[in-house]
Amino acid sequence: MTYQIDFSNILTMEYMVRIAWGILLTIELGICAWLIAAVMGVLLTILRMTPSRLLQAAVAVFVEVHQNIPLLVQIFFWYFAIPELLPADVTAAINAANGEFIFAVCAIGFCFSAYVSEALRSGIRAIPTVQYESGRALGFSFLSTFRYIVAPEATRLALPSLTNITLLLFKNTSLAAAIGVNELTSVSRSIESSTFRTFEIFTIATTLYLIMSAAIVVIGWKLEKSMRDAVERGAGR
Amino acid sequence: MIDILREHGLFLLVGQFPNGPIGGLVATILIAVLGLLLSFPCAVLLALARVSSYGWLRHPAAAIIAFFRAMPFLMVIFWGYFLLPWLLGRPVGGFATMVAVLVIYESSYLAEVIRSGIEGVGKGQSEAASSLGMGYWQTMLLVILPQALHNSLPAMLGILISIIKETSLGYVISVNEFTFASVQVNSLLLTKPVEVFSIVAITYFILCFMLTQVARTLDRRIQRRRTRETSDDSPPTGQPLVTAV
Numbered sequence: 468m469t470y471q472i473d474f475s476n477i478l479t480m481e482y483m484v485r486i487a488w489g490i491l492l493t494i495e496l497g498i499c500a501w502l503i504a505a506v507m508g509v510l511l512t513i514l515r516m517t518p519s520r521l522l523q524a525a526v527a528v529f530v531e532v533h534q535n536i537p538l539l540v541q542i543f544f545w546y547f548a549i550p551e552l553l554p555a556d557v558t559a560a561i562n563a564a565n566g567e568f569i570f571a572v573c574a575i576g577f578c579f580s581a582y583v584s585e586a587l588r589s590g591i592r593a594i595p596t597v598q599y600e601s602g603r604a605l606g607f608s609f610l611s612t613f614r615y616i617v618a619p620e621a622t623r624l625a626l627p628s629l630t631n632i633t634l635l636l637f638k639n640t641s642l643a644a645a646i647g648v649n650e651l652t653s654v655s656r657s658i659e660s661s662t663f664r665t666f667e668i669f670t671i672a673t674t675l676y677l678i679m680s681a682a683i684v685v686i687g688w689k690l691e692k693s694m695r696d697a698v699e700r701g702a703g704r
Numbered sequence: 705m706i707d708i709l710r711e712h713g714l715f716l717l718v719g720q721f722p723n724g725p726i727g728g729l730v731a732t733i734l735i736a737v738l739g740l741l742l743s744f745p746c747a748v749l750l751a752l753a754r755v756s757s758y759g760w761l762r763h764p765a766a767a768i769i770a771f772f773r774a775m776p777f778l779m780v781i782f783w784g785y786f787l788l789p790w791l792l793g794r795p796v797g798g799f800a801t802m803v804a805v806l807v808i809y810e811s812s813y814l815a816e817v818i819r820s821g822i823e824g825v826g827k828g829q830s831e832a833a834s835s836l837g838m839g840y841w842q843t844m845l846l847v848i849l850p851q852a853l854h855n856s857l858p859a860m861l862g863i864l865i866s867i868i869k870e871t872s873l874g875y876v877i878s879v880n881e882f883t884f885a886s887v888q889v890n891s892l893l894l895t896k897p898v899e900v901f902s903i904v905a906i907t908y909f910i911l912c913f914m915l916t917q918v919a920r921t922l923d924r925r926i927q928r929r930r931t932r933e934t935s936d937d938s939p940p941t942g943q944p945l946v947t948a949v
Contacts, residue, residue, distance in 0.1 A: 470790070535865070535912035536905045537872035540883060544905060547890060547897035634774070641776035645876055652778050665786045673779055680774035 470666065477667045482658055489654030490675060496572060496640040496650055503576025504636060508583025515588060526584070533581035538574070539642050545574040546646045571643035579636045586632060590625030591617065623694045630687030637683055638676070651675060705899045712889045716903070719880050725799070727880030729907065735799065735881060736868040739806030740814075740860075746807060747814035752844065754819050765815075772812035777870055780809050785877045798879035806867055814863050821856030822848060855930070858923035865912050865919070872908075882907070 515526045533541070549570065550558040561569055594617050602612030644653035655672035659665050709716075719727020726734070753765035772780070784805035788796045796804075825848050833843040853860075872883040886904040890897055 531913060531916075532909060535869075535916060536908045537869035537883065539872045539875060540886075540901065540905055540908060543883075543887070544901045548901045551898050638774075638776040641778040642873070644778065652776065652782075656782065659782075659786075669779070669783055669786070673775065673783075676776060676779060677771070677774050684774075 472666060473664065474667050476662050477658070477664050477671065482662075482668075485654050485658065486651070486671065486675075489649060489651040490679075492568075492648065493637075493640050493650040493652075494679075496568070496575070496643055496648065497637045499572040500575035500579065500640065501633060501636055503572065504579035504583050504632075507577065507580030508587060511580060511584035512587040512591070515584065516591070530581040530585060533578045534585075538578050538639055539645060541578050542571060542574040542642055542646060545570040567643070567646050567648045571640075571646060571648050575636060575639060575643070579632060579639075582632045582635070583629065586625045586628040587621065589628075590621035590623075593624050594620055623691075623698070626687065626691050626694065630684065630691075633687070634680055634683050637679065641676075705903060708889070708893065708896060708899055708903065712892075716882065716885050716889065716907075719885060725797075725880055728885045729882045731799065731880055732868065732871045732882040733911075735802050735806065735871050735874070735879075736864060738803050739810060739867050739871075740864050742803065743807040743811040743814055746811040747818055748849070750811055750815035751818035751822060754815060755822055769812040769815055772809055773816075775809075777809055777873055778876060781805050781873055781877060784808065798874065798877060801877065802871065802874045802879045802881070806870065810863060810867055810870075813866070814860065817856050817859040817863060818852060821852035821859075824855055825851045855926055858919040858926065861915055861919035861922065865915050868912060868915075869908070 511526050511529065514522050517523070546567065550561070550566075553561075558566075598616055598620070599609075599612055602616045603609070607615065640650060641652040643650055644656065647653070649657075651672055655668045658668050662668070715728060717728050718730045719725065721727070721730070750765050750768065753761040754769065756762050756765075781802075784801055788801055788804060829847055829851065830843055833847045838847070871879075871881055874881045875883045875887065878884060883904065886900055890900045893900060
């Protein structure tokens with residue numbers, strides 16, 4: 468049995484358009500989920516810094532739950548179980564507006580908000596208390612100490628792991644294929660089953676994923692470098 | 705919830721085991737443990753290549769690791785699902801496919817863990833070994849690797865946790881594991897998704913959370929011992945327990 472590699476069946480207008488839509492949906496999924504993860508992650512970090520023991524414990528439970536359950540199971544939970552718990556008209560409204568996409572975004576976003584908050588927390592914990600004390604000594608209030616001194620430094624320290632998390636999040640948008648979101652993985656799977664050009668279509672999808680992952684890593688490096696440069700400029704002044 | 709467990713608990717736990725192939729939670733754990741054990745030698749070799757002084761070893765290893773870190777696991781599963789039977793010339797079962805794909809994918813992540821373990825061992829150790837007349841392999845096998853592997857034990861447990869979680873993706877190629885079994889039960893019952901997926905989520909949580917706690921305890925113990933023992937310049941490894949999803 469020999470397999471002739473032949474891209475000509477795949478590189479037709481019809482399939483190219485489907486792949487392009489797949490890429491678009493993957494990017495949309497990634498961006499929407501990332502926004503949820505970022506906002507929720509910051510919120511969780513703030514809640515964890517409040518003196519309330521109850522809130523701290525609640526955040527800790529949230530983080531552990533989302534880190535210790537497979538993302539696929541979380542996606543299934545959102546897709547199959549959450550609609551049962553919501554009022555019927557809300558579920559109907561969500562399903563009318565592309566339910567699979569919304570539930571996938573929520574599942575991925577909430578899951579990764581746990582990772583984001585852990586990264587931010589370890590960034591904040593790496594700041595020595597002297598920083599707070601000097602901020603207060605210079606007349607900053609607690610909040611402005613945090614806003615102008617601690618938060619920028621902590622973000623800079625957390626940036627490598629945030630890049631890593633962004634990459635993980637982006638890769639895991641492919642799991643949305645399991646509940647029928649037509650993103651890149653799902654599109655390439657369906658093109659595969661209609662053309663049987665397995666090798667070709669997966670090569671294309673793999674290359675596309677590599678390019679997008681590389682873009683995320685490069686953006687992360689650029690941000691790290693620009694933040695480092697800003698620190699050095701500040702020190703030189 | 706109780707009646708679902710009474711009715712389908714055994715199926716979720718072992719699949720159709722005595723009368724058919726093993727499945728359910730036991731299959732998940734088996735796949736994960738086998739995946740970790742088999743990827744271990746590959747990962748050690750990959751890590752050694754990654755820190756090698758020969759460029760022709762170092763660069764390909766770095767490229768392999770970067771490739772798999774950029775790849776969604778689902779994509780790798782599909783590759784394995786179609787490529788393995790074609791390469792071997794005969795059908796490959798879901799269980800074997802999943803183990804093979806996990807080994808291929810997780811070797812890169814495990815190699816990074818082992819590499820940072822190797823880099824965490826003080827330079828003085830390898831210098832001392834070569835001043836005693838030890839060659840490369842002797843130094844590596846007798847001096848560096850034992851310490852490096854010991855120090856990266858917690859992070860390796862972290863990899864086991866992510867393997868357990870990643871085994872759930874076997875669902876997409878119909879591997880008989882826990883998530884697949886639960887989706888089957890869910891479509892059998894039809895009206896109890898909240899209960900079924902709560903059972904699944906809670907089970908995974910208990911399993912992975914226990915392992916996380918073990919990893920954290922180990923990590924604290926190793927860190928404490930290292931700070932007590934080492935007065936030399938070796939930096940603490942301090943790998944954060946970030947596990948892939």
